[in-house]
Structure formats: structure tokens, C-alpha cells
Amino acid sequence: MVGSGPAGIYAAEALARNPDTMIDVLDRLEQPFGLVRYGVAPDHPKIKSIAASLQQVVEDPAVRFLGGVGVGTALTLTELHRHYDAVIFAYGSAVGRRLGVPGDDLPGSFAASDFVAWYCGHPDAPIDAFTLAARSVAVVGVGNVALDVARMLAKSDAELREVDLPDHVRRVLAANAVEDVHLIGRRGPLQARFTTKELRELGEVANADVIVDPDELKGGEPDTGEAAPVARRNLDVLREWAERSPQGRPRRIHVRFWWQPLKVVGTAAVAGLDLERTRLEPDGVLTGTGETTTVEAQMVLASVGYRGLPLPGLPFDSERGVVPNIDGRVLRDGQVVPGEYVAGWIKRGPTGIIGTNKRDARETVQALLSDAPTLPRAPVRDPGVLPAELAERGVRLTSWPA
Ligand SMILES: Cc1cc2nc3c(=O)[nH]c(=O)nc-3n(C[C@H](O)[C@H](O)[C@H](O)COP(=O)(O)OP(=O)(O)OC[C@H]3O[C@@H](n4cnc5c(N)ncnc54)[C@H](O)[C@@H]3O)c2cc1C
Numbered sequence: 557m558v559g560s561g562p563a564g565i566y567a568a569e570a571l572a573r574n575p576d577t578m579i580d581v582l583d584r585l586e587q588p589f590g591l592v593r594y595g596v597a598p599d600h601p602k603i604k605s606i607a608a609s610l611q612q613v614v615e616d617p618a619v620r621f622l623g624g625v626g627v628g629t630a631l632t633l634t635e636l637h638r639h640y641d642a643v644i645f646a647y648g649s650a651v652g653r654r655l656g657v658p659g660d661d662l663p664g665s666f667a668a669s670d671f672v673a674w675y676c677g678h679p680d681a682p683i684d685a686f687t688l689a690a691r692s693v694a695v696v697g698v699g700n701v702a703l704d705v706a707r708m709l710a711k712s713d714a715e716l717r718e719v720d721l722p723d724h725v726r727r728v729l730a731a732n733a734v735e736d737v738h739l740i741g742r743r744g745p746l747q748a749r750f751t752t753k754e755l756r757e758l759g760e761v762a763n764a765d766v767i768v769d770p771d772e773l774k775g776g777e778p779d780t781g782e783a784a785p786v787a788r789r790n791l792d793v794l795r796e797w798a799e800r801s802p803q804g805r806p807r808r809i810h811v812r813f814w815w816q817p818l819k820v821v822g823t824a825a826v827a828g829l830d831l832e833r834t835r836l837e838p839d840g841v842l843t844g845t846g847e848t849t850t851v852e853a854q855m856v857l858a859s860v861g862y863r864g865l866p867l868p869g870l871p872f873d874s875e876r877g878v879v880p881n882i883d884g885r886v887l888r889d890g891q892v893v894p895g896e897y898v899a900g901w902i903k904r905g906p907t908g909i910i911g912t913n914k915r916d917a918r919e920t921v922q923a924l925l926s927d928a929p930t931l932p933r934a935p936v937r938d939p940g941v942l943p944a945e946l947a948e949r950g951v952r953l954t955s956w957p958a
């Protein structure tokens with residue numbers, strides 16, 4: 557298994573049910589569980605606690621965690637095949653997409669994934685990556701990650717007291733200067749990607765007023781007039797907020813719709829974000845209306861989804877950012893590659909909650925098990941050889957539980 561996020565761990569769980577199957581779960585990081593550890597917002601302890609059930613899988617005697625092993629860097633695909641009859645690639649797609657507009661590279665303009673990685677204490681995120689001196693922050697995108705980052709920016713020190721945070725993050729959040737957070741959707745409320753429970757939570761932030769312009773809630777009705785139930789429920793929540801009067805709380809979260817980013821403004825650093833008003837044409841195409849505005853902001857977070865990266869030696873669909881596959885079997889030039897499988901975000905793209913990866917991993921494991929009788933056997937069968945080889949070349953392996 558390459559990757560110990562939910563997809564890799566659920567696949568290991570499904571495989572471990574088969575007698576005589578030994579599974580190694582390799583991860584480039586020292587600690588397992590991927591975005592459950594380094595993505596899920598720290599103020600969601602219930603979801604974080606899913607790590608405890610993932611932990612049980614790693615404690616199964618048929619499963620071994622090998623941390624600190626970057627596949628494609630510390631270990632090549634050819635080497636993997638020397639040691640394993642089959643390999644499931646479940647290495648996720650944890651790189652945040654950028655806006656791709658002028659000024660996006662100015663200091664103060666980040667992918668939201670950088671902020672997430674920092675507040676979750678990801679080992680790749682520099683401790684001093686964020687100072688939070690901005691008074692106004694523009695968060696582009698209206699998905700669940702945008703809600704997470706907006707909440708983390710808007711909560712008070714007191715609201716974060718019970719939250720498990722790295723010390724350096726707590727210190728910076730305690731001095732967070734932000735007053736306004738602007739969540740900016742390029743389409744309408746019915747097209748927003750967030751889920752209602754998560755949206756409601758934004759209104760429960762005691763330290764912030766949520767401000768919605770009722771005019772921006774109009775439009776975007778599907779031709780049939782029947783929006784998906786989740787979109788309807790979201791709209792109900794937003795309408796209720798639009799009717800509320802601000803309570804004068806220390807921070808404000810402005811939820812905006814029908815604005816697309818044109819340019820990150822600034823000379824030495826971010827000073828604002830130019831936006832253009834949009835509308836949906838009857839055929840569903842989004843167009844700019846030519847009307848523009850500028851949101852003052854000293855920090856811009858692009859929360860516009862994630863993308864997968866290719867792994868050396870593995871086929872890759874660069875348009876979709878996934879490893880091409882059929883039911884989890886890796887495809888090279890349209891042909892199934894024997895013994896290679898994918899699961900999770902790198903299989904289907906960066907959408908879906910943790911539980912989605914369980915079904916997805918099971919489908920992959922089913923394909924693997926039905927192929928197993930015909931797969932060539934790996935030449936090296938001693939599980940002690942790979943760790944010894946890695947140690948010899950200076951790879952510092954970690955185990956889990958540590
Ligand atoms: C910010 C954020 C918050 C989220 N919050 C929630 C939530 O609250 N609730 C919910 O249900 N879902 C949430 N999700 C969605 C959920 O996290 C994903 O569905 C899930 O993590 C995807 O699982 P995965 O195993 O495919 O990828 P990941 O979780 O990304 O795991 C991939 C693993 O592969 C490892 N890896 C990467 N490259 C290599 C390599 N070359 N060699 C070895 N290992 C490698 C990584 O270190 C990582 O451990 C959130 C997603 C994000 C981005």
C-alpha cells in the first residue's frame with residue numbers, strides 16, 4: 557500500500573480479512589492517516605477521532621506501517637514490485653490548486669491547503685509560514701475547505717482553547733488580527749459545494765457575525781426549478797443569515813456569491829482582490845458581466861480544490877489529475893497493468909468525505925483479489941529485506957504505533 561490516508565488504511569483493512577495476506581502500508585511521512593491527521597480541521601475532534609479506528613487497522617498483525625518512505629523518491633516502482641505481489645497506490649492529491657490569475661504569486665496569496673497544513677502541524681509546513689497580520693482575508697471558493705479555513709480564522713482564542721493545536725499555531729492564532737473574512741463563490745448559493753451541517757457551523761462561531769447580501773442569493777435556479785436537497789437546505793440557512801442584523805461581534809464573515817477572481821492586487825504584497833460579477837447562462841455556462849469590484853484584503857486563500865501529482869513510473873491523466881484506472885486497476889495506454897491498483901483521491905479525484913474512501917477502497921480490493929490467482933509472485937519474500945535495504949541507503953523508517 558502506498559499511502560496511509562483513509563483510502564490506504566481502508567484498503568489494508570479489507571485485504572487483512574483474507575487469510576495469509578501480509579500488508580505493508582508505506583507513507584512518505586513519519587506518521588500515518590494522511591488528511592485525517594493533516595487536513596481535518598482541529599476544531600472537529602469527532603472526525604479527528606476517526607484516527608482511532610484507522611489505528612486499529614495498523615495494529616492488525618497482518619498489517620505493518622513503514623513511515624518515512626517516499627515512493628518515487630526513497631523507493632522506485634520497480635523496487636516495490638520486487639517485494640510485493642500487488643501494489644495499491646493510495647497517495648492522495650493533497651496539493652492545493654491556485655487561482656491562476658495575475659498577482660496570485662504575491663506575498664500574502666496562498667493556497668488554502670498551505671494554511672490547512674500549517675494549522676494541522678504538517679511536517680512540510682514551515683512553522684513561520686503564517687503570521688496572520690492581515691485585517692481582511694479573501695477566501696476564494698465555497699466548498700467545505702473554505703468553511704474550515706474561514707472558521708479557523710474567525711474563532712476567538714477562547715473558542716479555540718479546547719482545540720488541540722500545535723503551540724506555534726496557537727500563539728499566532730491568539731494574535732490573529734483578522735476582522736473580516738470574505739468567502740467568495742464564483743457561482744450562486746445553489747451551486748456551492750459545501751454541505752449544510754458544515755455551513756451551519758459557520759453561524760455558530762461566537763466571535764463573528766455572518767453577513768449575507770440577500771440580492772446575491774438570487775439566481776442560478778436549474779431549468780427544472782428543482783435544486784438538489786442539500787443546495788435547498790444551504791439556501792435556507794443563507795436566507796436566514798441574510799435576515800439577521802449584525803451583532804457587532806469582533807469579526808465578520810461575509811459570504812459572497814456571483815463573483816469570480818480577476819486579479820490579486822498589490823505591489824510588494826497582497827492589498828486586495830479584483831472580482832467580476834458573474835451570471836449563469838441558460839446553458840449552464842458561467843460568464844463575466846463586466847461589472848467589477850475590489851475586496852480589500854491583505855491575505856488571499858485560494859480554496860478552489862486539490863490536485864493529484866504524478867508518481868515517477870506510474871501512468872497519469874494530467875487533465876483529471878488522477879491515475880487512469882478501471883474499477884481501481886491501473887491502466888497504461890488503455891491496458892490493465894498487472895499487479896497495480898489505485899484507491900482514494902488519486903483514483904477518483906479530490907472529492908468525497910472520509911467514508912467515501914471505504915467503498916472506493918473495497919472496490920479496488922475486490923479487483924485485486926479476483927486478479928490475485930493470476931498475478932506473478934514477487935521474487936523477494938522475506939519481509940525483513942526491504943527495511944534493511946532502506947536503512948542501508950539512509951532512509952529513517954518509522955513504525956506505528958511508534
Ligand atoms: C482540508 C481538508 C479537510 C477535510 N475534512 C474532512 C472532514 O472533516 N470530514 C471528512 O469526512 N472528510 C474530510 N476531508 C476529506 C478527506 O480528508 C479525504 O476524503 C481523504 O483524506 C482522502 O483519502 P486518501 O487516502 O485518498 O488521501 P490522503 O488522506 O491525502 O492520504 C494520502 C497519503 O499518502 C501519502 N503519500 C503521498 N505521496 C506519497 C508517496 N510518494 N509515497 C508514500 N506516501 C505518499 C501522504 O503522506 C498521505 O498520508 C477533508 C479534506 C481536506 C483537504
Ligand SMILES: NC(=O)c1ccc[n+]([C@@H]2O[C@H](COP(=O)([O-])OP(=O)(O)OC[C@H]3O[C@@H](n4cnc5c(N)ncnc54)[C@H](OP(=O)(O)O)[C@@H]3O)[C@@H](O)[C@H]2O)c1
Pocket residue numbers: 655696697698699700701702704741742743747748749750754816817859860861862906907908909
Ligand atoms: N467536513 C467535511 O466533511 C469536509 C471538510 C473539508 C473537505 N471535505 C471534502 O473534501 C473535498 C475537497 O473540498 P474543497 O473545498 O477543497 O473542494 P470543492 O468542494 O471541490 O470546492 C471547491 C470550490 O472552489 C471553487 N472554484 C474552483 N475553481 C475556481 C476558480 N478558478 N475560481 C473561483 N472558484 C473556484 C468551486 O466552484 P465551482 O463549483 O464553481 O467550480 C468550489 O466552490 C470535498 O469533497 C469536500 O466535501 C469535507
